[in-house]
Amino acid sequence: MNAGANNRVTVALGARSYAIAIADGLLDTAMDSLADYAGRDRMIVVTDENVAKLQLPRLTETAGAAGVTLHPIILPPGEATKNWIQLETLTDQLLALGVERGDHIVALGGGVIGDLTGFAAAIVKRGCGFVQIPTTLLAQVDSSVGGKTAINSRAGKNLIGAFHQPGFVLIDPSVLDTLPPRELRAGYAEVVKYGLIDDADFFAWCEAHGADLLAGDRAAQTEAIRRSVTAKARIVAEDETERSGRRALLNLGHTFGHALEAETGFSDALLHGEAVAAGICLAFAYSARRDLCSAADAERVAAHFSDAGLPNGLAAAGVQTDGATLTAHMMHDKKMEGGTLPFLLARGIGETFLARDVDLSDVAAFLDEVD
Secondary structure, three states: OOOOHHHEEEEOOHHHOEEEEEOOOHHHHHHHHHHHHOHHHEEEEEEEHHHHHHOHHHHHHHHHHOOOEEEEEEEOOOHHHOOHHHHHHHHHHHHHOOOOOOOEEEEEEOHHHHHHHHHHHHHHHHOOEEEEEEOOHHHHHHHOOOOEEEEEEOOEEEEEEEEOOOOEEEEOHHHHHHOOHHHHHHHHHHHHHHHHHHOHHHHHHHHHHHHHHHOOOHHHHHHHHHHHHHHHHHHHHHOOOOOOOOHHHHHOOHHHHHHHHHHOOOOOOOOHHHHHHHHHHHHHHHHHHOOOOOHHHHHHHHHHHHHOOOOOOOOOOOOOOOHHHHHHHHOOOOOOEOOEOOEEEEOOOOOEEEEOOOOHHHHHHHHHHOO
16 A cells, blocks of 8 residues: 555655655555665664564565565664663674665664664764654654654763664554554654644644544544654754754653653653653643643643543652652753753643743752642
């Protein structure tokens, strides 16, 4: 099945522009789209142990039918894989396979595999190509698009990385059928984010159709993916490397969320999307505390995440610590400029902005007050 015109989005970056194809069953005919990226009738695919069992056979079958040999590199699953050790393992295997600068490495998996593979592609042979085939909702609507690649370090999340755009993104919503419900909910947090940034109508769409999406309704899932990547493609084209501040809007909830992840050890105790959901709710609650948005808007956002089965605050996220500890985690945030940390706050639903006048001691006091 080929993606129709309405389900094909372009990330407009001049000579580095690329397409995002979205269609149900697209993985089963992937070589129709990937033939140009299969150099020397072979393709290196990076995936994890879980995705290798569930989705790799589909890609292997379509590649075999096209006369392309796959060379899979299978890594452990989970956030802990985004580290120096696994990066070294991956780059060593890529070099052993004779990867060339003109090759395109395929990242078949969620955000961890996409981020790690993209970073490896950015540094091996001083840069080679890669293709994203995201297999989680979070990766489909967010991390597979935009070229942010990274690994984690002891100091924090995604602090070692590079901007390196993929050559193509292939999104098949059918892979979501094998996704655990918790992972699907976690990805949904990033969908809602796009409505809260600058599209109040899309947030209202989420309120009306989010339950259908989480229940497996394919039309709702496809529409959410399409609208999300369209929004992200537009923002990335305007501010690819986050210089103007426009792209920073995509980090709504992430400053709070990354602190929650750090406090829980970047583990399965709190998934990234769950941390983002709680972080968004905290950002809106803090905005209401500063009289930037109404308490009603903050409560509406918190209620929607709760209805979706996502944490909407510290207690719901399972985090029990003081504000000073959480703001200490924030000091390692990539957005830190001249000792000041910009925060994504809101004047209302669909009215997110970058605030550069936030005092971390005030944030700490707020975190000590909220649940």
